[in-house]
Amino acid sequence: MDLGQLLSYIASGTVYTVGVTLIALPSGLLIGTLLALLYVYGGKSAARLMNLYSTVFRGIPPLVLLFILFFAVTKGINLSAFWAGSLSLGIVSSAYQMEIVRGALLSVSGDQLMAARSIGLSRLEAIRYVVLPQAVRLAIPPWSNEAAIIIKDSSLVYALGVPEILRRAQLIGASSQRYLLAYMSAAVIYFLLVFVTTRLLALFEKKLTIPSNP
Amino acid sequence: MKKRILLTVALVLSVALLVGCATEADSVLDKINQAGTVVVGTSADYPPYEYIDDAGAMTGFDIELMTEIVKRMGVELQWEDMPFDSLVAAVNSGKLDMSISCFNYDEERDLTVDFSEAYYTTEDAFVVSSAFTGSIVVPEDAANYKVGVQSGTVQDGWLTDNLVTPGLLSEANLSRYERVDQAALDLASGRIDVLMGDYVPVQALVAQNPDLLVVFHGELSTGPINIVLPEGDTALKAEVDRIIKELQAEGFIDQLAVKYFSE
Amino acid sequence: MPKPILTIKNLTKKYGENIIFQHLDLNVNEGDTIVIIGPSGTGKSTLLRSINLLTRPDEGQIWLDDEEITAKGADEDQVRQHIGMVFQNFLLFNHLTALGNVKLGLSKVKKMSEEAATEKAMQELSRVGLADRAYHYPGQLSGGQQQRVGIARALAMDPRIMLFDEPTSALDPELIGEVLEVMRQLALEGMTMLVVTHEMGFAREVADRIVFMEKGYIVEEGSPDEMFNYPKFPRTREFLWKITELYGSTDKDTN
Numbered sequence: 052m053d054l055g056q057l058l059s060y061i062a063s064g065t066v067y068t069v070g071v072t073l074i075a076l077p078s079g080l081l082i083g084t085l086l087a088l089l090y091v092y093g094g095k096s097a098a099r100l101m102n103l104y105s106t107v108f109r110g111i112p113p114l115v116l117l118f119i120l121f122f123a124v125t126k127g128i129n130l131s132a133f134w135a136g137s138l139s140l141g142i143v144s145s146a147y148q149m150e151i152v153r154g155a156l157l158s159v160s161g162d163q164l165m166a167a168r169s170i171g172l173s174r175l176e177a178i179r180y181v182v183l184p185q186a187v188r189l190a191i192p193p194w195s196n197e198a199a200i201i202i203k204d205s206s207l208v209y210a211l212g213v214p215e216i217l218r219r220a221q222l223i224g225a226s227s228q229r230y231l232l233a234y235m236s237a238a239v240i241y242f243l244l245v246f247v248t249t250r251l252l253a254l255f256e257k258k259l260t261i262p263s264n265p
Numbered sequence: 266m267k268k269r270i271l272l273t274v275a276l277v278l279s280v281a282l283l284v285g286c287a288t289e290a291d292s293v294l295d296k297i298n299q300a301g302t303v304v305v306g307t308s309a310d311y312p313p314y315e316y317i318d319d320a321g322a323m324t325g326f327d328i329e330l331m332t333e334i335v336k337r338m339g340v341e342l343q344w345e346d347m348p349f350d351s352l353v354a355a356v357n358s359g360k361l362d363m364s365i366s367c368f369n370y371d372e373e374r375d376l377t378v379d380f381s382e383a384y385y386t387t388e389d390a391f392v393v394s395s396a397f398t399g400s401i402v403v404p405e406d407a408a409n410y411k412v413g414v415q416s417g418t419v420q421d422g423w424l425t426d427n428l429v430t431p432g433l434l435s436e437a438n439l440s441r442y443e444r445v446d447q448a449a450l451d452l453a454s455g456r457i458d459v460l461m462g463d464y465v466p467v468q469a470l471v472a473q474n475p476d477l478l479v480v481f482h483g484e485l486s487t488g489p490i491n492i493v494l495p496e497g498d499t500a501l502k503a504e505v506d507r508i509i510k511e512l513q514a515e516g517f518i519d520q521l522a523v524k525y526f527s528e
Numbered sequence: 529m530p531k532p533i534l535t536i537k538n539l540t541k542k543y544g545e546n547i548i549f550q551h552l553d554l555n556v557n558e559g560d561t562i563v564i565i566g567p568s569g570t571g572k573s574t575l576l577r578s579i580n581l582l583t584r585p586d587e588g589q590i591w592l593d594d595e596e597i598t599a600k601g602a603d604e605d606q607v608r609q610h611i612g613m614v615f616q617n618f619l620l621f622n623h624l625t626a627l628g629n630v631k632l633g634l635s636k637v638k639k640m641s642e643e644a645a646t647e648k649a650m651q652e653l654s655r656v657g658l659a660d661r662a663y664h665y666p667g668q669l670s671g672g673q674q675q676r677v678g679i680a681r682a683l684a685m686d687p688r689i690m691l692f693d694e695p696t697s698a699l700d701p702e703l704i705g706e707v708l709e710v711m712r713q714l715a716l717e718g719m720t721m722l723v724v725t726h727e728m729g730f731a732r733e734v735a736d737r738i739v740f741m742e743k744g745y746i747v748e749e750g751s752p753d754e755m756f757n758y759p760k761f762p763r764t765r766e767f768l769w770k771i772t773e774l775y776g777s778t779d780k781d782t783n
Binding site: 167172188261 | 580582605606608609611612613615617619620621622623632633636637665666667668681682685
């Protein structure tokens with residue numbers, strides 16, 4: 052097997068890596084944001100429940116959750132490894148993203164909410180038009196970090212049989228005995244994916260920055 | 266109020282559990298024939314039994330054998346590759362219809378899955394690097410050194426039961442690896458002294474790596490290799506066993522062995 | 529006949545054992561400018577926040593025009609549309625321009641069209657002298673400018689009454705004047721205002737009535753002339769002397 056074949060075989064796993072990330076990250080964001088809003092604005096019992104959710108799903112290694120979901124929970128159900136893996140990762144990510152959004156919401160001063168209500172905005176409107184827009188800007192840096200983590204954690208789905216980058220590197224390493232080359236190639240691809248993503252997010256953050264005179 | 270909620274939750278959970286645990290009345294064979302496809306799992310990181318060729322396609326002794334078996338079943342074959350450790354769980358949970366991956370019969374595995382008749386017989390081997398200065402005359406001699414093995418394999422089981430549990434080999438001196446090639450790397454670097462694995466794949470490793478050599482081979486933990494089937498599925502087992510016998514009688518399997526195992 | 533806009537009866541607010549104020553009565557007529565003075569921590573801010581229901585009082589009632597806003601079924605969000613509030617720390621929405629700040633209530637609460645909201649918002653900004661800063665963000669404005677935007681934001685909702693919670697206490701001395709000028713202008717135009725402040729000059733010149741609060745009670749109230757020259761209670765006299773020393777008086781003061 053020549054170098055070109057080896058590289059293209061590994062690289063063809065990229066579409067799975069990207070696919071898993073594109074499912075896990077946004078679903079984690081959606082669930083995480085909803086739960087964070089509940090956590091901050093939903094009252095004491097809601098907060099306790101959310102805290103439990105956070106503790107549980109941040110306390111289990113993602114791989115364990117993947118196994119539980121794929122081999123136990125969906126035993127009779129026809130859920131593919133790709134979807135089981137992506138959704139499991141999405142659930143784990145939602146716990147971390149909930150904490151990110153929660154931190155951002157709390158960083159926006161409670162006084163902003165008070166000022167918003169003083170002009171007649173309802174609590175929901177105040178959160179939506181005043182708190183959330185400010186929280187988004189605060190959330191981008193830690194979120195960029197989470198995105199990088201998910202891109203790398205996407206490799207965990209190899210254990211369920213998804214032919215993504217890492218698994219392909221393993222297979223080609225075993226058959227060609229050129230392990231170093233195989234794993235280095237995989238590393239380079241992951242690095243590029245993470246690099247591009249974090250750069251784009253940095254640009255996005257810059258675009259959203261509110262002007263001020265220092 | 267609290268008690269009632271707890272009771273309801275317990276009830277719902279038990280129903281869910283029962284439904285989940287209910288054994289399939291229908292055979293997987295019916296499902297296969299209806300769908301026209303059988304989903305077979307393997308771990309394609311184990312030359313020459315299962316591995317990928319230059320074009321990235323799966324090939325190997327097990328692969329070709331299963332391809333022929335499925336052809337005679339009259340359905341299509343859908344391969345699923347996954348790490349070896351995941352295969353049994355996948356068959357047990359219905360994600361795979363069956364699996365071929367150089368499986369030896371194992372009592373522990375038998376608790377959750379079934380085995381076909383043996384389709385071939387393998388041996389175990391101990392491999393060392395050329396730097397090795399010790400001596401392994403009988404298998405138990407390996408206990409004096411640092412040993413490596415692929416995790417979850419029958420060799421792993423054999424080492425645990427025969428060397429570790431009786432206290433001949435300490436856990437600290439036994440290294441478990443996800444794949445044999447990882448163990449081979451450590452063997453070459455000196456992190457472990459001796460590797461225990463399947464004779465045939467280990468021969469392939471040795472052929473690629475002149476620094477390694479086989480010092481012992483024989484039937485210890487291995488022996489016959491079987492196809493892994495869903496638990497309690499007599500119909501599917503009967504069909505697979507029938508075809509295996511057919512292929513053995515025709516000499517098909519011997520021909521495959523010559524193709525893949527002689528260098 | 530003076531028309532009462534705000535009527536407060538028997539208002540009490542406690543935090544556990546701590547009594548912030550109790551049994552407060554206060555009436556504000558249309559066009560009045562009422563200035564509330566008193567030592568810090570005597571519940572003046574809490575009183576203002578009780579009036580626009582940001583804090584719920586424990587006892588007592590409040591009427592805005594003829595409606596009891598403390599009644600059980602009252603829509604708080606609705607009520608707050610008619611009561612404008614200006615905060616000590618400005619509390620502008622940081623992610624919006626000055627225009628955006630003033631427009632928000634018009635678009636989202638009053639549901640005005642984009643054009644109508646922009647037009648009205650620009651009017652209010654002109655009123656406070658900041659039309660040329662419409663597209664600046666709070667971070668690009670001085671404290672005095674931010675507070676004037678805050679006033680414009682409250683005014684945009686066409687409130688029945690404006691509440692000012694120590695509007696200049698967080699400002700550098702040079703910037704206080706521009707804000708007080710806007711407030712003075714508002715009072716002249718006939719806006720009903722309730723102002724908590726330490727600015728005695730403003731109190732003497734602009735207030736129709738001064739209310740002195742201490743330890744949760746209204747000690748005394750009266751016209752500026754009465755309060756400054758003939759206070760009934762020694763405590764009032766004492767406080768006014770002290771505060772005038774610290775914060776200064778108008779040029780007209782001869783004492």
